Amino acid sequence: MSPSKLVLGYSGGLDSELMACALSHYAKIHPGAQCLLVHVHHGLSPNADVWARHCESRAAHYGLDFVLEKVRVKQGARLSLEAEARSARYAALMSHLAEGDVLLTAHHQDDQLETLLLALARGLGPRGLAAMGQQQSLDGGAFQVRPFLGVSREFLEEVTSALGLSHIEDESNQDTRFDRNFLRADIIPRLKSRWSAIGATASRSAELCAQTQMLLDEEVSERLTPLISRCPLTDVYRLALEPAAALSKAWQAQLVRGFLEAAALPPPSKIQLEEALTQLFAAKADAAVSLRFGHTRLRRFQCWLYADTEADNGSHSLACVTQTSVIQTSAVQAPVTQQMLAEGIATPLGKLQLLPTGAENEGLDGCFWQARVPQGALTGNLTLVYALPGSTKAWPVGRGKQRELKKLWQEFDVPPWLRTSIPMLCCDGALVAAAGVWVEKTALEKSQPQDNEDWLTIRLLRN
Numbered sequence: 001m002s003p004s005k006l007v008l009g010y011s012g013g014l015d016s017e018l019m020a021c022a023l024s025h026y027a028k029i030h031p032g033a034q035c036l037l038v039h040v041h042h043g044l045s046p047n048a049d050v051w052a053r054h055c056e057s058r059a060a061h062y063g064l065d066f067v068l069e070k071v072r073v074k075q076g077a078r079l080s081l082e083a084e085a086r087s088a089r090y091a092a093l094m095s096h097l098a099e100g101d102v103l104l105t106a107h108h109q110d111d112q113l114e115t116l117l118l119a120l121a122r123g124l125g126p127r128g129l130a131a132m133g134q135q136q137s138l139d140g141g142a143f144q145v146r147p148f149l150g151v152s153r154e155f156l157e158e159v160t161s162a163l164g165l166s167h168i169e170d171e172s173n174q175d176t177r178f179d180r181n182f183l184r185a186d187i188i189p190r191l192k193s194r195w196s197a198i199g200a201t202a203s204r205s206a207e208l209c210a211q212t213q214m215l216l217d218e219e220v221s222e223r224l225t226p227l228i229s230r231c232p233l234t235d236v237y238r239l240a241l242e243p244a245a246a247l248s249k250a251w252q253a254q255l256v257r258g259f260l261e262a263a264a265l266p267p268p269s270k271i272q273l274e275e276a277l278t279q280l281f282a283a284k285a286d287a288a289v290s291l292r293f294g295h296t297r298l299r300r301f302q303c304w305l306y307a308d309t310e311a312d313n314g315s316h317s318l319a320c321v322t323q324t325s326v327i328q329t330s331a332v333q334a335p336v337t338q339q340m341l342a343e344g345i346a347t348p349l350g351k352l353q354l355l356p357t358g359a360e361n362e363g364l365d366g367c368f369w370q371a372r373v374p375q376g377a378l379t380g381n382l383t384l385v386y387a388l389p390g391s392t393k394a395w396p397v398g399r400g401k402q403r404e405l406k407k408l409w410q411e412f413d414v415p416p417w418l419r420t421s422i423p424m425l426c427c428d429g430a431l432v433a434a435a436g437v438w439v440e441k442t443a444l445e446k447s448q449p450q451d452n453e454d455w456l457t458i459r460l461l462r463n
Helices: 014-029 048-062 081-094 109-121 153-163 179-194 198-227 241-245 249-262 270-282 319-327 338-343 405-411 416-421 441-445
Strands: 006-009 035-041 065-070 102-104 135-137 143-145 228-230 237-240 289-293 296-301 304-309 332-336 345-347 350-356 367-374 382-386 424-427 430-434 455-461
Touching: 006 014, 006 081, 014 035, 014 048, 014 153, 035 048, 035 081, 048 065, 109 179, 109 198, 179 198, 198 228, 198 237, 198 241, 198 249, 237 241, 237 249, 241 249, 241 270, 249 270, 249 304, 270 289, 270 296, 338 345, 338 350, 367 430, 367 441, 405 416, 430 441
Parallel strands: 006 035, 006 102, 035 065, 102 143
Antiparallel strands: 135 143, 228 237, 237 304, 289 296, 296 304, 332 382, 345 350, 350 455, 367 455, 382 424, 424 430
């Protein structure tokens, strides 16, 4: 099956020039193929405009479609210019990819050796040492393919020379302040003078690491799946610690890393992870454990591990909830009406709605909790209250007696940092529902309807 479109990241350097030439031959053999050269103009070199013109001219020579993408690279004292340029470049390239499209990049064997050496310098494990793959999936159903990955730089130079291809020489490649340039100019030539085949053998090591990581990922996924669930109130991932506690520390580390990956959160360093494991698994069952590394926070509650990030206010983060919780240190209440509830009221957990009987099955997308109450339970002065004192008595439906809120929160598995975010719907000062958690027994028994139409539905929809 042919790809929908082939997009080449075209710098105009030796390797990408040769790939552009190869792509032009492919296009002639397959006249229906969509091929596109994308040159990313970083604006970092005084020669950037000259390079852009060269690439546009060569694209015309090859008879291939060409796009020039100008990007702005973030710069700062604590930013890696290499990393920021790469990020900007890939973002520009990804904008031209749709599902089924293929991104071609001209990485070769020496690039793989550089990547492997950098991974060693950073103390990375098998995943990092796997370096670059021959092909990999990208977001949106596209793919990246590196056809030259098994070919040495020397061989590419020979072919380019034989074909008489003109290409760009980026002067920044001589600047050994950059790690890759330092390896390319000072280290790799010395390694090759001692071990001439080190490019090939290092690639083989990277491939073996990739295979090892793939097998490990499969085993971690199998073990992790039954241990992960979603917090009912926030839909974020949580990890069951009790089954993991029986495993070796090495497996605990793998599971916590896999859990953070599933939650789309960055992994901690080796030292940070070791400290986290000690605190998470050595603590008593009722101990409150809260750890932070970077923007990521790990918290333990009732043998569950919760993870969130302060840097992301999206659906996979508790940040928006915890920020509200910090502000609400005492009870806060606001008057509401049935009309306001019918239109929907924003709460830290989502939109709170009130629906008449017969409408409870409408618009269920995003609904994670709903309950029916008699109309009489909501006839009076309505208020939404947050952060009720823990000593407040409540009587959830299905319970034999009243209990204090602080005990009910534990029984209903509501983490401490979420409790002040629960919208407590009250009528004439009496609790009707802890929205998202329970309905009050006394509210359900109040003014028992004689007709099915005398019921109302309270619903919470996710943000």
